Each structure stands twice: as structure tokens, then as C-alpha cells.
Amino acid sequence: MGNKLVLIDGNSIIYRAFFALPLLNNDKGVYTNAVYGFTTMLLRILEEEKPTHMLVAFDAGKTTFRHATYKEYKGGRQKTPPELSEQFPLLKEVLDAFEIAHYQLENYEADDIIGTLSKLVTPDEWNVTVISGDKDLLQLVSDKVTVSLTKKGISDVERYTPQFLKEKMEITQDQIIDLKALMGDKSDNIPGVPGVGEKTAVKLLKQFHTLEQVYENIDDIGGKKLKEKLITHKDDAFMSKELVTINQDSPITISTDDIPYKGYQQNNVTNIFKQLGFQSLLNRIDGGEVEVGSNHVPKKEIDYTILSNVTNDTFTGEEALIIEMLGENYHQSAIEGFGIVNKDNAYFISTENALNSEAFKNWLEDASKHKVVFDAKKTLVSLLRYDIHTKGIIFDMLLASYLLNPSENNHDIPAIANRLGQADCLFDEEVYGKGAKQKVPELDILAEHVARKANILFSLRDTMQQQLKDNEQYELFKELEMPLALILGEMEHTGVLVDADRLEEMRTDLKERLADLEREVHELAGESFNLNSPKQLGPILFEKLKLPVIKKTKTGYSTAADVLEQLQGEHEIIPKLLLYRQLGKLQSTYIEGLLKVVNKQSNKIHTRFNQALTQTGRLSSIDPNLQNIPIRLEEGRKIRHAFIPANEDWVMFAADYSQIELRVLAHIAKDEKLIAAFKNDSDIHTQTAMDVFHVDKDEVTANMRRQAKAVNFGIVYGISDYGLSQNLGITRKEAKQFIERYFESYPGVKTYMDEIVQEAKHKGFVSTLMNRRRYLPEITSRNFNLRSFAERTAMNTPIQGSAADIIKKAMIDLHGKLKDEKLQARMLLQVHDELILEAPKSEIEKLKEIVPAMMENTVELMVPLKVDYAFGDSWFDAK
Numbered sequence: 001m002g003n004k005l006v007l008i009d010g011n012s013i014i015y016r017a018f019f020a021l022p023l024l025n026n027d028k029g030v031y032t033n034a035v036y037g038f039t040t041m042l043l044r045i046l047e048e049e050k051p052t053h054m055l056v057a058f059d060a061g062k063t064t065f066r067h068a069t070y071k072e073y074k075g076g077r078q079k080t081p082p083e084l085s086e087q088f089p090l091l092k093e094v095l096d097a098f099e100i101a102h103y104q105l106e107n108y109e110a111d112d113i114i115g116t117l118s119k120l121v122t123p124d125e126w127n128v129t130v131i132s133g134d135k136d137l138l139q140l141v142s143d144k145v146t147v148s149l150t151k152k153g154i155s156d157v158e159r160y161t162p163q164f165l166k167e168k169m170e171i172t173q174d175q176i177i178d179l180k181a182l183m184g185d186k187s188d189n190i191p192g193v194p195g196v197g198e199k200t201a202v203k204l205l206k207q208f209h210t211l212e213q214v215y216e217n218i219d220d221i222g223g224k225k226l227k228e229k230l231i232t233h234k235d236d237a238f239m240s241k242e243l244v245t246i247n248q249d250s251p252i253t254i255s256t257d258d259i260p261y262k263g264y265q266q267n268n269v270t271n272i273f274k275q276l277g278f279q280s281l282l283n284r285i286d287g288g289e290v291e292v293g294s295n296h297v298p299k300k301e302i303d304y305t306i307l308s309n310v311t312n313d314t315f316t317g318e319e320a321l322i323i324e325m326l327g328e329n330y331h332q333s334a335i336e337g338f339g340i341v342n343k344d345n346a347y348f349i350s351t352e353n354a355l356n357s358e359a360f361k362n363w364l365e366d367a368s369k370h371k372v373v374f375d376a377k378k379t380l381v382s383l384l385r386y387d388i389h390t391k392g393i394i395f396d397m398l399l400a401s402y403l404l405n406p407s408e409n410n411h412d413i414p415a416i417a418n419r420l421g422q423a424d425c426l427f428d429e430e431v432y433g434k435g436a437k438q439k440v441p442e443l444d445i446l447a448e449h450v451a452r453k454a455n456i457l458f459s460l461r462d463t464m465q466q467q468l469k470d471n472e473q474y475e476l477f478k479e480l481e482m483p484l485a486l487i488l489g490e491m492e493h494t495g496v497l498v499d500a501d502r503l504e505e506m507r508t509d510l511k512e513r514l515a516d517l518e519r520e521v522h523e524l525a526g527e528s529f530n531l532n533s534p535k536q537l538g539p540i541l542f543e544k545l546k547l548p549v550i551k552k553t554k555t556g557y558s559t560a561a562d563v564l565e566q567l568q569g570e571h572e573i574i575p576k577l578l579l580y581r582q583l584g585k586l587q588s589t590y591i592e593g594l595l596k597v598v599n600k601q602s603n604k605i606h607t608r609f610n611q612a613l614t615q616t617g618r619l620s621s622i623d624p625n626l627q628n629i630p631i632r633l634e635e636g637r638k639i640r641h642a643f644i645p646a647n648e649d650w651v652m653f654a655a656d657y658s659q660i661e662l663r664v665l666a667h668i669a670k671d672e673k674l675i676a677a678f679k680n681d682s683d684i685h686t687q688t689a690m691d692v693f694h695v696d697k698d699e700v701t702a703n704m705r706r707q708a709k710a711v712n713f714g715i716v717y718g719i720s721d722y723g724l725s726q727n728l729g730i731t732r733k734e735a736k737q738f739i740e741r742y743f744e745s746y747p748g749v750k751t752y753m754d755e756i757v758q759e760a761k762h763k764g765f766v767s768t769l770m771n772r773r774r775y776l777p778e779i780t781s782r783n784f785n786l787r788s789f790a791e792r793t794a795m796n797t798p799i800q801g802s803a804a805d806i807i808k809k810a811m812i813d814l815h816g817k818l819k820d821e822k823l824q825a826r827m828l829l830q831v832h833d834e835l836i837l838e839a840p841k842s843e844i845e846k847l848k849e850i851v852p853a854m855m856e857n858t859v860e861l862m863v864p865l866k867v868d869y870a871f872g873d874s875w876f877d878a879k
Contacts, residue, residue: 002125005256006051007114009132010058010102014038014091016133016154018084022562023726026277029616029717029793034087036278039094041131041154043284046098049129054261055117055254056095056102057110058088065107066243072189073243078732081722086789090276097272101259108250111136115246118145121256131157136180136244141165141173156552170202178211181241190243191236195229211241275409302424304346304451306443310357316342318394319363320372320458323382324450326432326440329623330382331492331606336440337447339454346455348447355386367391372461374398374413374453376482377611380489397457399481400464402612403473406774411612413453420460425452476771476805481611484808487815487827488609488619494646495604496626496828496836499874502642503595510587510635517580524573531580534559545571586635594639597624604646609830616797617772617804619830627831640876645838653825653844654878655851655869656834659684660803661716667861668769668798671748678863685709691745692738711738715749716799718792753795760794768801769859770809806865807833810858817854821846836875844871 017037024033045051066073095102105113114137118128123144130137133150138160141147147160158164165173182201184192196204204221208214214221215234221227230237266285273282307314320341327333338354340347354360363369364383369392373379376396383390401411405419414425431441431449440446468474522528525544529536538557541547547570551558561581567574597605610620621627630636645652662684666674677687689700689708710727719727724735743750757779760766765775774797778786811830818825825839825847835855839847852867859865872878 002127003052003121003256004049005053005117005121005126005128005259006045006049006055006261007117007128007130008042008045008054008056009110009114009130009134009137010056010091011110012133013041013131013150013154014087015084016150017041018081018087020154023083023723026275029796030090030276030789031083031086032090032276032278034084035090035094035276036281037154038091039278039281042094042098042100043281045131051129051261053256053259054100055113055259056100057113058102058104059109060104060106063107064109065247066109069242070190070239082720082788082792083723085785086792088785089783094272094276097268098264099268100261100264101254103252103254105250105252108247112247112250113252115140115248116250116252117254117256119248126256135176136185136246138165139173139176139244139246141176151552156558171205175205175209177241177245178205178214180244181211181237182214184236184240185244188243190240191233192240193229193233193237196226200226211237271409302346302448302452302455304348304448304455306447307340307347307349308353310349310354310360312359312363314340314347314359315363315369316344318342318370318372320454320461321379322374322450322454322457323379324446324453325378325382329608330378331385331608333382335382337450339450341451341454341458346451348450355388361388364388364390370394372397372457374457376485377489377492377609380486381493384489384493393482393486395461395465396482396485397460397464398612399485400468400477403477403481403772404464404467404471406615406772413456417456417460420463422456422460425449425456471771471773473771473773480770480805480808480812483812485611487811488611491827491829492606492608494826494828495599495602495606497603497644497646498594498598498605499642499644500595500598500603503591503598503639506635506638506642507587507591507595510583510591513635514580514583514587517576517583521573521576521580524571524576531577532584537577541567541571541573545573547571582633583635586630586633586639590629590636590639593624594642607829614804615774616800617768617808618800618832619804619808621829621831626829637876637879640879641874643836643875644873647838647840649842650838650840651844651871651873652875652878653837653839653847653851653869653871654834654875655837655855655867657803657807657855658866658868660806660833660865661799662712663861663863663865664769664802664806665716665749665752665799666863668802669746669748669752670862671746671752674746674748675862681866685712688712688742688745692741707738711742715739715742716796718796720792756798757791757794760790766794766797768798768805770802770805772801772805774801803833806859807835807855810855811835813858814851814854817850821850823847823850836878847871 014034018034021033021037023031024036025031064073092102103113104110111134114130118130118140121128121144126144128145130140130145130147131150132147135149137147138149141160141162143162148157149160150157158168160168162173165171171179179198179201180190180192182193182196182204183198184190204214208217214230218227218230221230269285270282273279273285320339322339324336324339325333326336335351337351338349340349349360365388371390371393372395373393374396375398376393379393380390397413397416398411401408401416405411408415408419412427414423414427417423417425426449431445433439441449465474468477518531521531525540527540529540531537535556537559541559542549542557547567549557550563550566551560561578564574564578594605599606605624605626607621607626608623610622613620629639643652663678666678677684685705685708686697686700688711689695689704690697692708692711693700693704695704707728710724714724714727721732721736721739724738725732728735756766760776760779764777764779765773767773774793776790776794779790779794781787781790807830811827814835815827823839823843823846825837825843827835827837829836835851837847837851848869851869855867856865870878
């Protein structure tokens with residue numbers, strides 16, 4: 001078999017991906033929709049094309065050699081949205097992870113690079129596939145070059161061979177440049193001949209073959225107006241032909257020898273997918289078990305003892321403790337053993353020997369015996385399962401690493417040790433294997449692995465504490481994150497009681513609703529079919545009901561959600577289909593999902609709070625994610641009915657901060673008008689609408705307030721005119737005017753944003769009110785895309801991060817107050833700006849006083865913090 005060269009037009013595909021997919025961002029706030037779309041296409045290309053050589057070509061900049069011919073070349077294009085610009089560097093990181101070459105050439109376009117490379121190869125030995133969304137590249141089609149053009153979006157592709165091109169467009173590949181010369185190209189601002197469209201241009205070329213022969217036979221052309229246009233715009237036509245002709249002799253500095261494709265390393269791609277949040281793509285990567293010791297070789301011997309008899313003499317007063325578990329969910333995973341290291345010894349103790357030892361239990365529960373641990377919350381919860389209440393934890397390595405390196409996505413002990421120059425420990429996957437193939441290794445291997453972890457933990461504690469002090473973050477670590485970890489552990493262990501019968505009722509009700517909707521859709525369609533089958537639904541919508549075709553795929557009509565949303569108003573079947581899908585997802589993801597994780601003994605759900613994940617400091621929740629229960633649909637809101645108090649005569653009590661991020665913005669920006677609005681307890685969205693639209697309070701309409709709300713919250717997140725236009729369904733020009741008027745109304749906010757960017761450039765990071773840092777090395781990058789993302793992040797991180805810190809401190813204050821008052825009330829959940837408690841009805845009057853007081857007075861800002869609260873028989877009733 002010969003060589004297979006795949007050449008991808010990087011700019012064209014990432015642009016199409018960006019506009020085909022809704023704006024998505026990962027847990028770090030980085031926009032990823034364009035990279036996600038590109039990557040899904042890339043995986044398909046690798047599967048289908050099986051290239052031996054591969055390159056993604058990019059445009060090098062705004063100016064090319066074509067601008068010397070025509071200064072207005074590509075002059076009509078709108079500025080690239082920053083949400084897209086920021087994704088170019090991410091795409092190149094993905095390509096690097098896949099070990100796919102990428103290249104750009106100053107003064108030339110991606111088309112020229114692709115054209116030159118395709119010309120270099122010989123037909124006998126090579127097959128070439130070019131992938132783009134740009135029809136200009138059809139001029140490269142030949143017996144050896146196939147051009148795959150994306151149609152609408154990126155999933156629907158047409159493969160152009162010379163024969164297909166002739167059938168589809170009625171011209172040959174050599175005539176593509178003449179076609180473009182005559183009809184022009186609005187997207188590239190190529191003039192062509194005004195009034196000559198594709199049909200007319202094809203008709204002329206079928207008759208005269210080339211642009212030159214059109215003008216040589218100008219007198220034979222029928223139609224007076226057409227002839228006049230051709231004569232008047234002759235210079236434009238020939239200039240246009242020059243502009244659209246791909247330069248196949250570009251001075252590229254690479255050849256096919258430089259771009260072989262030999263496949264990718266799974267670990268590299270897995271890491272970048274996890275970093276970008278592409279969880280759904282992980283299962284498309286080939287698996288493979290990692291052998292023990294395959295990547296990291298321990299650097300030094302370690303003396304340790306497998307201890308069978310734990311006594312009081314085992315402990316010296318300050319120990320590092322490792323609890324080794326098989327599996328991440330410490331609410332149910334088995335404990336494989338314990339590692340203990342102090343200044344004298346290193347031990348491994350089996351689970352049985354440890355938990356059957358009174359000396360071990362007494363040491364764990366003695367607050368005066370100091371313990372250095374990797375993860376305080378995990379330590380607390382895993383031992384509470386055995387009714388052991390761990391006390392005396394003085395250091396949490398996971399939280400220290402997270403505060404010191406918030407942008408890192410791996411805080412395992414070996415990863416931390418590597419960063420601090422002490423790489424003498426294997427990663428867990430190298431000892432246990434990966435994923436479902438995990439198994440407990442032999443005792444000696446396990447014991448050494450656990451002892452090494454404990455040794456690293458013990459030896460690095462002082463170094464990390466000093467780094468925190470140097471960063472002025474030790475107080476944040478010691479007074480906020482450490483106490484919170486233990487509170488979260490208690491909350492997780494307590495769990496939330498779930499009325500499983502109620503969920504079962506909802507499942508039955510939803511099943512009936514779905515059946516009713518299915519019948520209604522069938523009646524409207526006039527026949528029965530499988531609503532979940534795009535192959536069956538497509539012909540119903542687009543052939544039988546004659547709805548406008550929005551997008552096609554390889555297998556037929558696209559019936560994706562975005563397509564159905566565009567068809568709203570075209571037929572009454574559409575809203576029913578959309579509701580059917582929403583309810584179906586509610587049924588499978590939430591109702592079924594929650595029922596699966598209800599503890600069979602306690603009927604409770606025990607979620608896990610991620611405390612060391614987001615760069616803003618916000619908590620997240622997994623297994624299940626209780627912060628993401630849908631509330632837009634009434635049926636989604638009803639799910640909260642199933643979350644109930646653990647005891648009779650108790651109620652659920654919910655309290656949440658009102659507009660905390662906007663209040664933090666007012667404080668940080670010191671904007672007088674914003675501060676005054678909050679001090680006067682004005683409705684901030686109505687106030688903003690008055691300022692932005694220049695109207696009185698009684699003239700503010702519901703739509704004005706909605707738009708003002710989008711601007712208010714958009715400003716907090718560093719929104720651009722493009723992002724706001726997408727949110728509100730308005731033009732970028734209108735969105736830009738909204739943002740400009742906002743800054744005119746609140747000049748302090750504009751000053752803050754300008755100053756915080758300069759501060760970030762000077763320091764290399766930004767901080768929250770409590771000194772949580774986010775490092776921004778890209779803030780001084782010469783690359784516009786990297787720099788603009790860093791600038792947006794610099795603006796919004798202090799706001800989001802400070803709001804996260806405030807509710808964390810409020811949780812600590814409230815937890816302490818409930819203990820001081822000897823109340824039975826206890827916190828169960830934190831959902832963004834909201835705290836959920838359960839309490840006896842007899843304590844409600846006290847809670848109505850205590851909870852708002854603790855939350856509103858946890859920090860002192862220039863504006864008052866405001867807390868709303870409610871209570872009832874379920875989480876739903878408390879909202």
C-alpha cells in the first residue's frame with residue numbers, strides 16, 4: 001500500500017466548529033467548543049483515513065502576499081470573537097498530544113501550504129485527502145487528491161473527486177478559480193463581477209471553458225446587461241482570479257519527511273482531554289494496562305516495616321498517615337492498608353491489624369497527637385465508616401498543593417513529589433493497573449508503595465508550609481481550607497435522606513408523560529415511528545412534513561437539539577419533540593441516576609465535594625452531582641421534593657446569598673454608583689436597565705431588565721460583545737453598545753478591570769480577598785489569543801474567587817455557631833451560593849436568626865451581604 005497524506009485546513013475547521021457548537025467551557029472557565037468540535041472530527045479522520053502522514057495548516061496572520069495585490073482582501077470580515085481566538089493555542093496543544101504536525105508560514109495562508117505539499121507528492125506512491133470548509137481548495141482536486149468539504153457544521157462532509165465535482169458543479173477542478181473569479185467571494189471580500197452568481201458563472205464556463213476565453217469571446221455573450229457588467233469589471237475579474245489561485249510553490253520549510261504520523265501516546269491524549277473536560281471523548285481512545293514501574297523508577301531505597309502489632313510505642317507524637325484505598329469513592333471503597341511515617345520509622349499496617357488495635361483507634365481520636373495527611377476529608381470520612389472520629393489533623397497535602405498550584409490538574413502524591421524534586425514514588429496506576437482492571441498487588445509491593453507515599457508526605461510538609469507562608473496563603477490554608485475540609489467530611493458522611501418512593505413515583509409519572517408525548521407526536525406525524533431514531537425522525541420532519549432542512553449528516557437529516565430549536569414555530573410537533581427529549585434526559589440522567597446511588601441501608605445519598613478542583617476556589621460535587629439538578633423545567637424542580645429531613649418533625653432549611661458576585665464586584669471596584677445601589681437595597685438589574693437604556697424606573701420593561709441582568713452577570717465573567725450577543729440573541733454591535741453604556745454608568749468597574757490586568761502583568765497572578773491566587777503566565781504573552789484569555793481571567797477571578805471564599809468562611813462560622821448553641825441542626829449541602837441544612841422544627845426560630853447573621857457578617861464589605869432563606873418539608877419546599 002502507498003502513503004496516505006491527510007492535510008487539514010486548521011483555520012477553516014476550527015471556525016466552523018466554533019459557530020456550529022454552542023459556547024462551552026471547562027471547569028476552569030476556558031472556552032472549549034471549537035476545540036471540542038475539531039477534536040471529534042479529528043478522531044473520525046484518524047479512524048477513517050488511517051493516515052501515514054498528516055499536517056494541520058494554519059494561517060500565519062492577517063496579512064498575506066495577496067494584500068499587495070488587493071488591500072481590501074478579506075477586509076469585510078468581523079473581528080474574530082475572543083472566545084474563539086483563545087482556543088487556537090488549546091487546539092495546538094491537542095495536536096501536540098496527538099503528535100500531529102502543525103505549520104504556518106508568514107505571509108501565506110493555510111491553502112497555500114496545503115497546495116504546495118499536495119503538489120510535492122507523486123500520484124503513484126501517494127493518496128492525498130484535504131479537509132476544509134473552503135471551496136477554494138477544490139482547485140486541488142485530482143486523481144491523487146480528494147478534497148473533503150464540510151457542509152453545515154463539521155459532521156456532514158462531501159468528498160470531492162474529479163468525477164463527483166463534475167457531477168455536483170458541472171465544471172472541472174481547473175475551472176474552480178475561473179468560477180470564483182467571475183462570481184467573487186463575499187467571505188474573502190473578493191469582488192468578482194457584480195451580479196454574476198454561481199449559475200451564470202457555470203453557464204459561461206460550460207460555454208467558454210476559461211475566464212480568458214470568456215473575454216476573448218465577449219461579443220458572443222448573450223444579454224446586454226451581463227456583457228456590460230463583464231466589460232466594466234474585467235480588471236476585477238482577473239484580479240479575483242489571481243487572489244483565489246492557491247500558490248502551490250510557496251516557500252515552505254517542511255516536506256513529507258517531516259510529517260509522518262505514527263499514532264499517539266494514550267496518556268498524553270487522556271491528560272489533555274481531562275484538562276479540557278472532554279470526558280465524552282475519553283472512551284474513544286484505545287485502552288491499555290500500564291505495567292508496574294513502566295514510567296517512573298523510584299530513586300532511593302526506603303526502610304519500612306510491615307507491622308502486625310500496633311502499640312502506643314508505634315507513635316512518636318507527630319506522624320504522617322496514608323490511608324490506601326482501591327477506588328476513588330471513599331464512601332464505599334475498601335481500605336487496603338495504612339502507611340505511617342514519623343521521624344524514626346516507616347510502617348505499613350494491614351486494615352485488619354490496624355482496625356482491630358485499640359492503640360491505633362486511640363491515637364486517631366486523640367487531638368493532641370498530630371497527624372499529617374494527604375486528604376483530610378477522605379481520611380475523616382473513610383474512618384467514620386468504622387465509627388472512628390479522627391482528630392488532630394494539622395496538615396493536608398492535597399489542599400496545600402491545590403493552593404500553591406491551582407492550575408495543575410494532578411495533585412497525586414507522586415505528581416506533587418515530582419514538582420518538588422522528590423520523584424521516588426510510583427503512580428497508583430503503575431501499581432494497581434488502570435480502570436476496571438485494577439487489582440490489589442502483592443503485599444510487599446503494596447506495603448512499599450504506601451510507605452513511600454507516607455514518607456513523601458512526612459518529608460515535604462515543612463517545604464510546602466513554608467511556600468504557603470511565602471505566598472501569604474498560610475492563613476487561607478490553615479483558617480479556611482483545612483477547617484472546611486473537616487466540615488465537608490461531616491456533611492458527606494451525614495448524607496441527605498432521599499424519599500426513594502417519591503423518585504419511583506416520578507419515574508412512573510415521567511414514563512406516562514413520555515408515552516403521552518409519544519402518542520401526540522405520532523398523531524401529528526400521521527404514523528408511528530421511533531422518536532429516538534434520527535433515521536426515522538428525519539424523513540418525517542423534512543420529507544413528510546416539509547420542514548426546512550437545516551443540516552444533513554452522512555446518514556441523513558440532522559435532528560440534533562440545535563436543529564429542532566431553529567425549527568421552533570415551524571410546526572407544533574417541534575416543541576413536543578424537544579420536551580420529549582428533555583424529559584427523557586431527566587428520567588435517565590437524574591431520576592435513574594439518583595436511584596442508583598441511594599445507599600440501600602440508610603436511604604441516603606452521600607455526594608463527594610471536590611475542594612481541590614476549580615481555579616476560582618468554588619466547590620463542586622460528584623457521585624452524584626447535586627449542584628446540577630435542573631431547575632428550568634418544572635419536572636426538574638420537582639426532583640428536590642425527594643430530598644427530605646432525616647428525622648420526623650424536622651425540616652429542610654435553605655439560605656442563599658443574593659447577587660454575591662455583583663456585591664463583591666462593587667466592593668473590589670469601589671464603584672460609587674454600584675455601592676450606592678446595594679446600600680439602598682435597589683434592584684440592581686432594574687438600576688442597570690435605567691442606566692443603560694436611559695429610562696426612569698417605571699419605564700423599565702421586563703425585557704430591558706432581562707438584558708440588563710445578562711450584562712451585569714456577563715461583566716462579572718468578562719463577557720465579550722460576541723458572548724453577550726449569543727446570550728441575548730442580538731447583534732454584536734448592539735451588544736458592544738450595551739457593554740460600553742454599562743462602563744459609562746459604572747466607571748469604577750472599568751477602572752478596576754484596567755488596573756487588575758496591569759496588576760496581573762506586573763505580578764503574574766491575581767488574588768481574591770482572602771489571598772487565593774490564580775497564576776496567569778500568558779498575561780504578557782505576545783500571542784494575542786493567549787493574552788486575551790488571561791486578561792479576561794484576571795478580571796473575573798478575584799470576583800468569583802472571593803465569592804467562593806466568602807461562602808466557605810460562612811460555612812465555618814455557621815458550623816461553629818451551631819455547635820456553640822448546642823443545636824441539632826446540621827449542614828447537608830452547599831450548592832454554589834446556597835447552604836442546605838436540616839433541623840428540628842423547634843430550632844427554626846433560632847435558625848432564622850443565626851443563619852443569616854453568620855452568612856451576612858462573615859466578612860465586612862463596602863456593601864451589605866444579603867441572605868434569603870426559607871424552610872419546608874423538603875428541599876423543594878425550602879426553595
